[in-house]
Amino acid sequence: MASNSTTYKQMKEDFVSNLSGGSVTEINYVTAVGPIAFVLWSVLQSRQSFFKPYKPLSFVVDFILNVVAPLLGMTLYSDTPLLLCGLFLVPAIFVYALPPNPAASRKKLKLPPGSQSQKASSALGVLSTKPFLTTYRGSMLVLTCLAILAVDFRLFPRRFAKVETWGTSLMDVGVGSFVFSAGVVAARPMLKERAQGRTTPLGQRLLYSMRHSFPLLVLGIVRLISVKGLDYAEHVTEYGVHWNFFFTLGFLPPFVAIFQSALNVIPSYAAIALLLGVLYQVVLESTPLKAFILTAPRVDLFSMNREGICSFVGYLAIFLAGQDAGMFVLPRSINPRSRVSHSTQRTTLLLIMAVWSGIWTVLYFFTTNFSYGAGLDVSRRLANLPYILWIAAFNSAQILACCVIETVFFPSFYSAVDAKSEQEAYETATSRVLRSFNKNGLAIFLLANLMTGLVNMTVPTLDVGPAGTMGILVGYSAVITSVAVALDAWNISIKL
Template sequence: MSSNATSYKQRKEDFVSGLSGGSVTEINYVTAIGPIAFVLWSILQSRQSFFKPYKPLSFVIDFLLNVVAILLAITLYADKPLLLSGLLLVPAMFVYALPPNPAVSRKKPKLPPNAQAQKSSGALSLLSTKPFLTTYRGLMMVITCLAILAVDFRIFPRRFAKVETWGTSLMDVGVGSFVFSAGIVAARPVLRERAEGKATPLLQRLRYAMRHSFPLLVLGVIRLISVKGLDYAEHVTEYGVHWNFFFTLGFLPPFVALFQSALQIIPSYAALAILLGVIYQAVLETTSLKAFVLIAPRTDIISMNKEGICSFVGYLAIFLAGQDTGMYVLPRSIVPRSGTSNSTQRTTLLLRMAVWTSIWTILYFFTTSYNYGAGLDVSRRLANLPYILWTAAFNSSQLLASCAIESIFFPSFYNATDAKTEQEAYETATSRVLRAFNRNGLAIFLVANLLTGLVNVTVPTLDVGPSVTMAILVGYAAVLTALAVTLDAWNISIKL
């Protein structure tokens, strides 16, 4: 390899190394752009029925609001997230002030007049596919896919890129959010099992988990071979020499299957997550494990991948925290009493979400505060207790925001009394773009990784100007969005 290519590879590695991140407040401002842009989308849809029927212009506006607005938040408006919020809220207020489209009231889902009609349209399932969950997961997928390419360009602030050891950054919370979000969905089979009143034997659970893990582990191996084979710039202190994020995702299901047995002793996933996080933190503080991860030489297969192996404990705790959230977010009825009104159900869900957001936030505050708590620093590299609590608090607040927006603009979803009406209400309350990103999330993430590699191999990302950078990033976002929406339009679900 020429010294020129070697020096460029070194420059790329230096570009993402030794970073210390930014403030949690700024990360909150930047990530708030997603929900704020969705408020404008919701007003356009609920007041003007703008996205129904879904025309080419609808797609363009959907793409601009739910993808490009987030891209602007992490690039051109990274220093001015509040200004961008204002630029989205002003037109939102203007559209809200306009008289509603008369067609909207006519299109509201009609409730079947009797039980016979209800049967003919299909009875409601135990677990509904809730619009706000689709919105939350869709927004998380969009910002993750955008950040993994944007980080290679100078327009993406260094404080948003993954920190070296201690600190908080946008991409650090993104990795944890991916795991938390997977945990929410993993509550589905557990809830179904409980509703049917049967317990799956441990061996059967492990077999099922391994079936889910296998494709992810294969992707991890493919990524490892391609990174080494292409001599791609890599940040070794992120996960280690051979480990990558796909391995972390792949090893989670079997360990969660094992931990499910512990629920007979500890009845809550959240308590299990906190207990695991506290024990892991205690081990870091009282043994040489922390020093081993941070400064030990890489002499064998374990020490070469020490970050990936040790941080796995933290990611497991984050997954369990997500699963606990799924246990109360996914069921159709949070209040299991018959005759409870839909508005009561929704208010109870919002209150429960607000309470859990507060609990995770307070725990995070006392773990990290120097004056009133333990004074610990967040470390994504270790996936330590403060990182676990920060990820849980951040995602709970994002989920709460999505649920509040849906409750304000699309309350009719909760009034559906049959499957057909509910499906119509669900499609009305969710962005086609976010729905598509959520539906094939892992497949789109994989394509995003491949495209990121392709761009990095063909474009000297450190040396291009802002206008070329934005053209590449918007083009990349458009390709991913078009692929996601096309798969959704063809009714294709790629399960990895």
């Protein structure tokens, strides 16, 4: 029996090793399924008020559109993602053409007024909880949670699994996006400080960041012990022998706190991220570091975990790029001093985001193109400059897409005059499922990790056919979605 389990473990490790990925274009098509399905959600909500009140049928449709749709994109429709996008767009156009539900239009008209006293008692803060950010972060988490289990089945194309050293894949973009989206919300404390005109001393910032890091590092240690103790199949060249993604996430906050001081010299997080990425790339190309990361023998603790330790520089740059996006995406108004209308503020935000998406994309093109640029290859294992730029470009475009959808279907959110009406408008413009994933992101990601381990230890995933695979994946996603929505319904927020 021991030899059987050993060979099966070896088979599983081989199944996720030495892969070369697929094209960025195909990854864009597959990840477009989420926003396109959300267009249908938005049409149903804005025209028919379908998800208000939230009944069991509303939950089922919400789950199908925001969880099952991306799952289909990475499994059964992996070769024809554009067909799947079409299958969601056609009903969206059809529902949009129907006369709107009178209740939905009445709801829109009722939003602003509010008496003076009410306005004073619940005035709007400097930062608002923006629906499009909830949608973006929620859908990123859904994709990540789906892929970590789907990758163990044969139905999930090998070109979507993490590449060995050079190349791009769906799961590679997932890891980076997780870090980028954490960076976006990390801009909140900074913006609050600016609004109040105060600065926190470095020591205090470091102390606060350590508090934030501690639970993540504990999770990293727990994962390490459980993987080694349960003899679980692992891919060593991903982060190293002992390192894992929780360690990368856990070490980010203190370094970010230190880099915050650099803002006095370099006034933009994006510039710091670029500088860090370029310097790291120069070191990789001009010293033996690249050869060390890829080929050195694993003789001591540092060389055993060289991938995780060295790629940390790249992830730090991605986090800072995300933080830069957060600096202009999170504030209620782009320029609080100017008295311009909500629609002008909105157009300005869309333009800034489009410009940044363009900048990151152009930089990515010039670092990776062989004819016109530096001709560098993307490597998630190294988290090199092309990888940093790819993640920044991809996520900026995703946030832009979510923002455009919201601007088209839920413009009334921006005319709310007090906290109560804004909260109502926020709930109207966000999917309950995506909102729940976003609210307890790390806790749900941890649950997804535990359930992935459980499925892998009880089911020989490599031997399961397509129907069985879809059954397991839909069941798994239904469980984590139900837990997320239940936590949201009971208003429980687990801060890790």
